[in-house]
Amino acid sequence: MRVDKELSKGSHELLLLKLLSRGDKYGYQLIQEMALLSDHAFEMSQGSLYPFLHRLETRGLLSTYREEAGGRSRVLYHLTEKGHRALAEKEAKWRDYVEAVESVLRGQAECRIS
Amino acid sequence: MPDQLTAYLDACLARVPESRYRQRLRQELSEHYEDLTEGFLARGYEETEAGLRAMEKLGSPEQLREELGEAWSRQPERLRRDLGRLALGCCLAGAGAVLSYALLWYLGSAQEGAVQFRRSLGVYGDPRWRLFAQAVLFAGQTLPCFVWLRLRFHRSPRRRAWVTAGLALTWALGKALLLLDAGNRGFPSLPSLLGTLGAVLAIGLVFS
Numbered sequence: 001m002r003v004d005k006e007l008s009k010g011s012h013e014l015l016l017l018k019l020l021s022r023g024d025k026y027g028y029q030l031i032q033e034m035a036l037l038s039d040h041a042f043e044m045s046q047g048s049l050y051p052f053l054h055r056l057e058t059r060g061l062l063s064t065y066r067e068e069a070g071g072r073s074r075v076l077y078h079l080t081e082k083g084h085r086a087l088a089e090k091e092a093k094w095r096d097y098v099e100a101v102e103s104v105l106r107g108q109a110e111c112r113i114s
Numbered sequence: 115m116p117d118q119l120t121a122y123l124d125a126c127l128a129r130v131p132e133s134r135y136r137q138r139l140r141q142e143l144s145e146h147y148e149d150l151t152e153g154f155l156a157r158g159y160e161e162t163e164a165g166l167r168a169m170e171k172l173g174s175p176e177q178l179r180e181e182l183g184e185a186w187s188r189q190p191e192r193l194r195r196d197l198g199r200l201a202l203g204c205c206l207a208g209a210g211a212v213l214s215y216a217l218l219w220y221l222g223s224a225q226e227g228a229v230q231f232r233r234s235l236g237v238y239g240d241p242r243w244r245l246f247a248q249a250v251l252f253a254g255q256t257l258p259c260f261v262w263l264r265l266r267f268h269r270s271p272r273r274r275a276w277v278t279a280g281l282a283l284t285w286a287l288g289k290a291l292l293l294l295d296a297g298n299r300g301f302p303s304l305p306s307l308l309g310t311l312g313a314v315l316a317i318g319l320v321f322s
Contacts, residue, residue: 045177
């Protein structure tokens, strides 16, 4: 199942921050986990991932370091304190958004029933 | 690194100039490509096919060129480089001004010789001589800078533009300061200041 592109674009930041909150990862790992956990509903353009991550790093939400991972030297991304706060804020906004959409959808369903 | 990967990365990074950021992008994209290739090899693809599929997964060079170029425009390194070039232009103009005024000072201190020289040419007291001398000083100050700019930054109009801007800005500020301090010492009037600033920019455009 692929999610509508426009819908998924807005979620990439939230999803990447959440994945990094569970541990430091390198780029390929992030792409793989996102696709796996969402059953391929979210599949980001792989080359586009890096400018996206660099933007988050410029905003201070991520930091990077080089280390051996998966048998090779790689750049790993780490969620900073500021990133954790941003994630908490985004998750709260996401829940509010989903709740609002759900209540409208429930409302439509109730109108049809009545 | 295989030739096709090098060509692919060069195409994707066409809008990112040589910089630490470009090196970083190249490295990360190469490492990602290697991971993708390994995945396809593990699934039984031939090496060449695995490499091509990996590049497809990374994205089209046209799309990535735009995205990476935009990412570069937001990098702090880019602003530092532009300001550095502006500062370089200011230094060039300052050096040119120092040399020009050193020359003027020498001519002033050798005034007798200068007067004799002009008398021998029949141009003593001639306003055209004054104009000619000003043109020579102006050219001596700015033309070497612009020729150097053209040679040094011939592949990079953007860098040339920043250094030229620094040159023009410093030259204009220097002249403006002299104008404010002018009194009755025969320094350029405002129209001549604006005229010569326009000439500086025109030469910059020609040589750019």
